[in-house]
Amino acid sequence: xxxxxxxxxxxxxxxxxxxxxxxxxxxxxxxxxxxxxxxxxxxxxxxxxxxxxxxxxxxxxxxxxxxxxx
Numbered sequence: 789x790x791x792x793x794x795x796x797x798x799x800x801x802x803x804x805x806x807x808x809x810x811x812x813x814x815x816x817x818x819x820x821x822x823x824x825x826x827x828x829x830x831x832x833x834x835x836x837x838x839x840x841x842x843x844x845x846x847x848x849x850x851x852x853x854x855x856x857x858x
Contacts, residue, residue, distance in 0.1 A: 812855060 789797075799810050815821055836844060 799807055802810070
């Protein structure tokens with residue numbers, strides 16, 4: 789059994805909630821995903837008015853809290 793197969797089996801043995809946390813963590817490490825997020829931020833920078841910008845920041849903060857705590 790390879791190291792990756794061993795890791796996958798270990799993950800499969802975790803409760804679903806922890807499997808989701810692992811998947812989210814791996815996704816955040818993906819450089820393509822990081823580049824995509826950076827491109828979206830560059831394209832949308834300065835396009836929201838103050839009210840929409842605050843609503844976006846609040847939603848983003850909520851999403852990060854949920855992501856961190858499941």
